[in-house]
Amino acid sequence: MKKSYFFKFFVFALVGAIVFLPSCKDYDDDISRLDKELGDAKTELTGSIASQLAALKAELNTSVDNKVKTVADDLAASKVKLAALEANSATKDQLDDVKAEILQQVVTLEVLEDLQADYDSEIAAILARIATLEEDGATKAELAALETEITGMLSELQASLDALDVRLTSLEKSHNEFMAKHDEDLQDVIASIATLKAELDPRISTIETLLDIAEGKSGVLKGITDSLAVHLTKIGANADAIALLRTDLEAELADQLVLINANKTAIEAVETDLATKYAELVEADSVLLAQIEANYEELDGKITLNKDAIDALTLRVDAIEEELEEIWTEIGELEGRLNLRINSVFKLVTSRLTAITLAPNAYVEGIEAIKFTSLVYRPMLADENAAIPNGTGNQQQYTLSIGAPTVASYKFNPRTFKLSDADYGYVDRKAEVISTRAAVAASNLVIIEGEPKEKIADGTVNFTLRRINYLTTQPTGNVENFVALEATLKDNAVAEDEEGVVVAAQQELVYDHIYNAVNIRIADKATLETEGNDAHYPTTFDAAVAGKIWYEDMTYDKVYDLLTKVATCTNDGNNHEPFNIEDYGLKYKFYVASSAYNITTGSTVTNQQSYIELVNGDEGTFKAKDFNKEAIGRTPIFKVELVDGSGNVVRRAFVKVKIGVKRTEDILVGKAAYDLLYDCEGEASYVLDEVFIRENVYRVIANTQGQVSMSHEEFWNMYEFDKAVVTKDGYTKSMTAPIIVDGDAGTGTATKKIVWTFDKGEIGKVGNGTQLVATLTVKNKLVSSEYPAYVTFRFVVNVTLPTFELDKVENEIYWENNQYQVNIAVPTSPTDVADNAIFRTSLPQAYFEYDVEFEGNDACGSYSYKVVNTFSNGGKDNPKLSGVGIDGDYITLDKSSNAVKAALNSTAGLQAEVQHVYSYGNDDEVVINTFMVNFVRPVNFNMPDNAEVVDATDDGDEVDFNWSGLLTDWRGKAILEPGEIAVTNCSGVWEEQPIVEYVYQP
Template identity: 25%
Template sequence: MRKRFVKVVLFGALALATTTSFISCKDYDDDIKRIDNEIGQINKSLDELKTSIGNNGIKSVTYDAATGKLTIVDANDKSSSCTIAQNLPEYTIEVVGGKVVLKKGGQEVSSADLPAAAAGFDPAKLTVNAAGEVSYDGVKTGVKVPTSSIAVIEKDGAVVGYTFTINGVEYPFYVADALPLTSLVFKPAAYLSGVEAMKAANLTYTKWAKNAYTLNAVGETWQAPVAAAKASNITPDMVAYYHVSPVGVTMKQISKLVLTADDKDFIGTRAAFAIGDVDLSKCSIEDGLLRVVFNGNSEAIQKIDASKITVMNLKATVNVNGGSKTIQSDYAAIYKTVMKDFVLANAKSTATPDKAHLYGADNKRNLIGKAEDAIKAEPMCEVAYDNTKGIDLKDYVETHYKEFTDTEKTPSEQIGAEKSLTNAQLADYGLKLVYSLSDYYQGEENKTNQSSFAKLNGSVLVASIEGVTEAPIAAVGRMPLVRVELQRISDGEVVNVGWIKVKITRGDVAGLNWTKDCGNFNLSCNDQKYSVQYMEMNINIYQKLGLTKADFHAIYELDVDANGNAKLKATDDGVVSPLTDADADRETICLKWTLTPWDALNAINKKEGKVTATATYKPKNDDSRGNVTITFTAVVNAPSASFDAGSKIAEYWYNSMSGIRINTVVPGTLTNDCAFISDMDNVFVGNKPSFKLNNTASEDFQIKNVTYKYIFASKNEKVEALGNDGVTYVLHVASETLLQAAPKGSAAYKDVAKINQATGEIAYQDNAVAKAILNTYSHSETPFSAKVDVILTNKCNMNLPMTDGEFDAAFLRPVNVFPNTGKYFVDGKDAGSSVKMLDLVYLTDWRDYKFEKTADYDGSTYYNYYGVQSIAIDKDNITCDLNKGNLETQKLAKVTDQIVIDQTGATAHPYGTITYTNNTNNVQAFKVKIPVIVTYKWGTVKTAVYMEIKKTEGN
């Protein structure tokens, strides 16, 4: 099949270059408007045409391009037509000689050059969108082409359909097919030794019979089949299915169907399976599928384990242009199966097949033939007393069976597990279902016949009371029983029997949801209480349900928890309890909602202050009624505070007033032990922060009624910090006052900093982990900091949130070390070349004060104050550029062991001398990098000294 585009071309991946313009013409613009207008009228005509064709199938289709008329003749020789379009221009696009050319009727109307820089035309970049706008590489050219068009669909030169594009949207219209039957393709039901096959079934069973019965409480019983009973059989017509092509073919086009059969690879005298002409009145075509019903001698079908296979094919004679022709199908195998062990099953059950049977068969499939099981069980389905359409019980029934192969050996083998037949398939197998009311009574005294409250019309049951013409409300609660018999169509023999118990209900009564909006309230230290007032209950619940107070509480009960309070959702807040008057028969029963301060605070923290509670009234004994819910809602006004304007001493704050700096005590002031502790109160005016409320709050949250404290903010949790030992540490907020850290992936936490909430002091901790983190960066880089938060707490230990209480506390590294420049070693000197350590490096503290005596301060005492234990070279990691090696990475010891750089007196002031010796040959000048490690009270700091080794003296 192909598409030929006529009158207006449908555009696909086409467009123009980004740097060119598209020259339009007046005729072209007029064409677009006319095309859109004419095609816009097509839909109505097509709808009318489809309606006139109906489902009769298509005999022929013709289209006159000159007049634009489409004519269709259906299988009943009824002719229908509509005018599609005429005299519409045909547009084409060509790419020729580096240009994109638009032609109308073969004549050029406009063109555009491809971009000069383009290596070649790329059709994938040329597009037309649904609005008809032409683009190249995503850039619109300003050109618009027709968005409405007609595509004619042809097959072997015959028009079989059309695709109409209207304003960029396609509407396909497939006019069935103009051709008669062209092929028959067998639809297999199974495969027999790899061959497509259908089955011929033989049904076997032992019949059921009803025992003598009088009205009783346990219902009727039936004589169940016994093994010794004579078996009955059904040999139904066989049914084969064939796909027809084209799908529009109808039975009226077929004048004759013939089935022929053959036995392949068989030697013997047995008569072959034969069929012959097929009764066309039993056959049908629906949705392109031919159903062929036929009768044959099934005993002549070869057994599955025989040395031959029975095959058949179908020949159809069809009328064509006053004559006829024969269409022949492929060959398909046919095999015989035996169907038995029939039971009626619950089509709605999700249980395993053996447990899905209707009452009357236990899960071992031993048919016990009595209604008592159904009577004792829960109803299988329900129907409302006022449902005049009733309930169709056939939707609850399907037939199960077991299938066995027809073999030469015994016993025969079962084919698969238990199988099923839908109700629509039963007739194919000579079976039908018959529905009857089955009487039984309830009540020892009154002996009420439950089935007298229903009426059956075929398989449809409705509630009914004899002599009552209005809706039988008195039938509510009754449970009639229906017997379902699986019968042989030919004589009504009962193949199997089961029962369905139906409950007659009031019908679905909608539930009711009412919300009591309790408004806003301020957080306080007291419980918040709301209640449903008596008039609210009467107006919003009783009245809307059309019930009195007595009726409502007779039908519904509050769904309660173990404490007798309403059972709430997991996300609800507070407690809802019933408010019952001493005389419950006279006064309205209401509900009370109680919210603790902690319920309200939790809602502020997790639900933006929204609090809810939903109490549910459930029907006591009427599943047809929906629940009645009363939902309380309220909003907690969240109080908040902030620092008073001017409370912070600006000069003590850094980074836009967002952080403070913590340092060791200044030498010679408060203490003289290099204590690393700071009173955070001191960064506020008056050495104490002051606060203000930002909104309305209850008396419990007034500033005068709250106290403040410092805590480590939760934002510190899992923050990573690099140690100067190369280890990555992860922070952990162990408590409000304790910040810890551990190597990443470890739980071996060590203290890093502590807060004394009584004094407002924050203190750094003295251990290896804390020191490694502290000494990674100096104050001129990014010192380690912790996030501290200010918490305001009232008398009931509830927090008043701070909008700006969080700040950074940066811990300044107490000591820094820097290399001096201009120092060098000379090779070949007596006793080696030496340099004093304090000539190679110098120290400063967190104020950038050098460790030396000046006119302003005596820094020479700092070595002792900061506990400088040693200033030592890292001998093993000295690197050099000997032999053109990398000065940063090439270790001196790897190049030669004859050049030695060593140190004496590293552990006491002035921390000794570094000496260079060369115990071997002359050497030319080179450089070394010497790592230096300073160990002091709060850890270690490192630097590296770059020194030149001058060549051997005199050489």
Template identity: 25%
Template sequence: MRKRFVKVVLFGALTFAATTSFISCKDYDDDIKRIDNEIGQINQSLTDLKTAIGNNGVKSVSYDAATGTLTIVDSNDKSVSCKIAQNLPNYTIEIKDGKVILKKDGTEVSSATLPTAEVGESFDPTKLTINAAGEILYNGVKTNVTIPKATSSIAAIKKDGVIIGYTVTDNGESSNFYIQDALPLTSLVFVPEAYLSGVEAMRATNLTYDKWTVKSQTVTEKGEIWNAPLSPASNSHITPDMVAYYHVNPVGVTMKQISKLVLSADDKEFVGTRATGFNIANIDLEKCSITNGILKVVFNGNSEAIQKIDASKITVMNLQATVEVNGGTKVVNSDYAAIYKSVLKEFVLANAKDAGVHKAHLYGADNARGLVGKAEDAINAEPLCEVAYNNKEGIDLSKYVETHYTEWTDTDPMKKIGTGDKTIANDKLADYGLKLVYSLSDYYVGDNKTLQSSFFANLKGSVLTAKVGDITEDPIAAVGRMPLVRVELQNAANGEVVNVGWIKVKITRGDVAGTDYPKACGDLKLKCTPETYNLLFDEMNVNIYQKLGLTKEDFHAIYELKSSTTNDSGQKIATLKTGEYGEVVELNDADPNVETVCLAWTVTSADQVNAVNNNNGKLIATATYVPKNDKSRADVTITFTATVKTPSASFDTGSKNSEYWYNNMNNIRMNTVVPGVTPNDCSFSVNVDNVFEGNKPSFKLNNEVSDDFKLDKISYQYIFSDKNNNVKVQGNDGATYTLTVAANGKELYANGTSLVAKIIGNNVEYQQTAAAKAILNISAHDVAPFTAILDMVLTNECSMRLPMTDGQFNAEFLRPVNVFANTGKYFVDATDEGYTVKMLDLVYLTDWRDYKFAKGTSASGVEYDGTGYYTYYGVESIVADIANITTNMNGNNIETKKLSEVTNKIVISQANSTVVGDYGTITYKNNGNNVQAFKVKIPVIVTYKWGTVKTAVYMDVKSTEGN
């Protein structure tokens, strides 16, 4: 008889909630009869049966319809059974020729084509699922075959006439069993450790280390001391077996199906291959295993022949598995994967529970704290973990430990692979020839030298439980003790210690809860004086003493307020959490034997403002009562909360004089003093009050406020808003300037050092620095004048700010002078002494009101005499930028082609550019040949008190006279 092996696969999604039946595999009958006589126990449920089987392979399954007994025999000939329903009907789910077929008592009920083309070996039974409606799905797609609903059933699954598995449902609870050799291996997929030049890869490792040795294990208050290597020379080595991992498909495959594993290797070049010098020894199947669908292959070989990581070739390999199928064998090949050699070193034990980006090392394991190799490092620290004194299962310290290392190339010189530490999980240490060993590390505390480890803790492997001497039942006296455990990372072959660290554990009561009382104090109107809230006697008695089931005397005998300071009255001040506000003091009654101890929470005006600025007005303070001695008791907390209600104001209705405001009442305009108005000096200082009715702003409150914020206690000022910070503006010098505001809000700077404007009193005064001038003159007022944001600041008598909902507005700084080109002016070629044009015929100037620098009439019909504006605005010069005159001569682009680049025979010059009121002339001369008509573009720069303004004049040059 050919034996089949069945294993509990537990396809979690394959839940057959339907009326189905069992199809017996007669090959098992002899075995079942023999082993049924050896049944050791009847389990109470299907879950118990599943647990009893565990991960062992299943050899046989039997069902007694008369008694409802289901019996499973595992690969070790151990028999387990349970009771299920009796006389179940027979259902079969058969997969054949790409179809799923449902049969009852051997008769077909329904069938449908599988939703994919997967037939033959490509069929994967793990993709079969049953939904709550009893519908059979393949790879998540409905097959249109449905099993009738029932709460108990046994069903068989067939593929091409061969039973490949069973599903058992008892009162809605389902378990699945699959015959292993009916599910042959179909594929192997490599699981990469890394990528080498883009190729999936594994590594052959060499571990180097310097061993640690014991210096002293004398029991002292500082604990034991080890000799840690100071200057690593890597004198010790581990060359572990190489380990490769592969996904197996289907996942139910076991090692019993695999009769042989062979690895073959090549060195791959850019073109062609060659036989590698890397020889792989025979694989020992006893060392290989399959767990949760992952095949672990352990092998060794001549690792020195592996191509180096910086070579032009890479060493690759593939796995060939020989499996038994239907009385014969077949070979399944994996994909190719690279293998490289690396060196692992700098091993250190780390805290696996650390939530930081870079996990902290165990105490004593490195020299970051200067206590390398010393248990004292952990003794002086807070416990890493806790265990309740009555926790029979204890705490598994292996969950707090992981191994870190650095990886280096096998090159000369070696180069580090990756950044920072890498990690070896505990269940992979054996792959590297390493292991962890846990031992109690004794030390004593106090003058009476109370031992902490051997007296108060048991350690079995990595699991620690509490004890007191030899007492392990209810070791209450161990509460509060702090045993120490030494963790050694060892060479598994010879026991040499690679690294040492220590874990401090606190033994707690574990079952005494504390309590929290939220003391909600309501809303607080922002004010200049402190506010105090009291936790009253009834709250303390009802919500603390009574809730804990303690008398007042018991409570204060067990607990004390967490505090490190007292006030002038000797009252304890509670230690608050980071980011909390105010001060909580403990109020003791004059007769401590009778009356209640209360608390008082005081928040100052500074606390109130901080809460508004940083916590949306939420005030919080937590007073914590901590156990005095019984440190396992949970804390008792009283949490005070209040919300600061922030006042706000806005401009009173009609306060803004609408005729002085622009852009929907958001902008005001700043300009130099009007000519003829005192002071008649073209100064640029503007009193902002003037844009409000009555030449002074007025305000209104938007909500109820404390007396400290009544309007009769409010003063105002203007500042530059911090919204100006980091704003970038252009200057007409081609530079980009970044604005910043001084801390007091009174100065506006460009690029951090050049003052642009400042506020003195209620006046905004523009400055005459080079940066300020460049920014001011970038554009005219009708284009995009330089604009800064002003902020109205309201403060009360204690300098607390009253926020405004509409306190920010824009100040536009109008360019004082504009320059424009006149039209119709021209040069004539080949005239006597050249052709001369007055500069004031080429351009004309206006001020910020559009008044020309000449006699004229304004747009509103006002007559004015602007001939004196040249002097008033301090016009120093009107200069033609001769060097940058451009032309369209010879078909060139007049915007870019310089006249001097086209010909040196045409000369344009200027005279008397600084004569105020005249500003000289510009003359055209041709010292060469006759020319036809062309055009020139002449840049013109006007320099005046507040900077420079630029324009360009386009002029015709008429052809040579008479030609």
């Protein structure tokens, strides 16, 4: 009932505040008056309870303090009493009685807790009565406030009681500590008594023994009399000590009894005071209860007055609650629809494609383009000699086209757009220079293959396109084809009930690259890119008959795979490259050519096609009929066609093969390399004799059936000469080659050996060394033989030039600074003509001894000198000076050369680097020695150290060179005119000219 009233009242108040119901205004005055009366009652009750609790708290505090002091005094008295008992050697029972008496007079913690529990029960009763009032109709707010205030007051009372509890606990703790100390003291007294008893027991036994003796119970008296006297004296002394100790104990016990009695009195006083305070609390509780009952009756009356109004309001609140439930239901539905709409809008914002921009892979004259490659053709006729239609004439026009897939790239915005949220297509435009026409509904130029794919690395979306209908849509004149990508949005990319949203990219030029009859051929895969047109198979049967054998690896006993050897070639006039037939939807079909290929041998005509059959036309496999050896040596022609998806023949080719047998590996035999020293004369001869051939050929040769070895007669009946080749350092050389020579008669007329004999002059230039390799090959002349097809005999010869040693001793008179000094010719007389003053010096005279010894014979060679470099004024000439020459064994110098004159008169002069070489007859040269030649200047101009020539003011002074020592030749001898010339005796003096001298004075 309470919960219902309060909930309805709260709902009513809330609804009234929100929707401003006009009917609530009628109750505003009644509610205000009720709030005022409840407030006055609360104030009055609060004041009364607070004053009574404050007075009770003060009385309790005063009473507790007094009782604590009284208890402390009583405990002190009890301590005195206990001490007195211990001093008087009280028994344990007496001490226990005193302790019990003390404990009976102390208020323990349990008693205090019982008292507190009584108070708690009373308070709980008060709270129960308040709750009863609440259930009878008081408002929740008023009762809650009243309950809070009463609880606060009781909390304060509880705090006071807790403080009293703490004080009593402290008092009990002190009492316990005292009792613990008392117990310890008592144990000490007991321990002292036990010790004393232990000391007295032997003594008492001794006294008892003495008494027995005194009574005549012992016959031994005399020996004990003295000892007994001494002991009696000690006993007397001990008795006095015992008497004193007992007195002290009795005094101490008396003090303890006094203290215990005092504590007992104090405890009794505390009990009396606590009983009084409890009575006062009971009285206060009665007064408080009476006040609460009075307040309850007053509140009950006021609540009764408003009960009818509250009932009426309850009815209205119930109606409002029903309306609110409907409103909340509608709000929930609206919220759900709104959330769906918000989610839809959010998804639309993030998922809707807003723009498509081009990411071109090609440009044509600056225009974005998509490059398409198409093959145009006309199906070939079935005739095996039909030509490939070339697009000219009525019967040659191209009728079909196939486009290869190409990639068009775009950038989608936003990048989060899901590609599956749109349907894609292309629309066409034909654009002229000045006009356009509208786009058609769907592209007639291109189709999309597969689904678009994201290329994350480039941030693009790639579409695979294929060109269609080229022949009917190719551009003409100045009109070009354009296409544009369109994306029709769907699913997450459109709003509810939204249709027809299209995002289009900018248009792109359709650029067509066309392959026709000229560009495409079926060809040999292995040589397609290297042999050009020579790799193309014949396109007609007749051409194949006249043409070469393409493959000789087909054997009569195995299925032959032609597909692995076939490829399609695209040729743009320059490069030959593989053509991917899968991109164009093409495939190969293989056949045995149906035309007859007859070969006439004597009077026998054999159709080569009759020995072969097709195994699988799609896989390109063939075999000899019945794997019959009769097919060996036949050369059938296979037909391969390149066909489209409809079976139309796009290209046709014919391949001639030769059927053979599987042979064992070819044999190559030879000895280790020979070393040959080139010495100009004579022959060199090498032999692979009968013994070598027997060990390395006849005894090891085997066939595919596992048969090993044959006789020399069998071998030479089966094999015949094929070719002999000589190479020098890997290049073919024209010189005498090995030959087959009949063996010795003693070993059989059919024996053979291989001989290679050649003149050394055929070798040519050797240089730092050269290698000759000569091979002689014999071939298996039996077509059906399963032995090796070829056996090759090989010779390897390493040729080197002879080494030499040079012993030389320089002619010291001609050497200076490690250079051979060359001078001009000495005049025969003072009147010798100038033309005879030439440089022509013997080079052999530079050495006193000069001996060259070769390892081999050097009779065919010759010696010579060469000028390899010249040096002018310390620098190398490039090119070398032409005026420096060699004439046999002489070095010469052309003085008429201005360059030679300048070099001779330079500071560092003129030098030449000369080589002494040995030349073989095969253009080989060996440098024997290299040395420097220095050309000595022929004339030197020597000015005296103390002579000067001073120009005059007119035409200058004249110097007479006809002075001994002014001009000298290369020997240092003076050059003078022949005869004597008379001169006027002349002399000269020095003219002194005074010069003004200035002295600096700092």
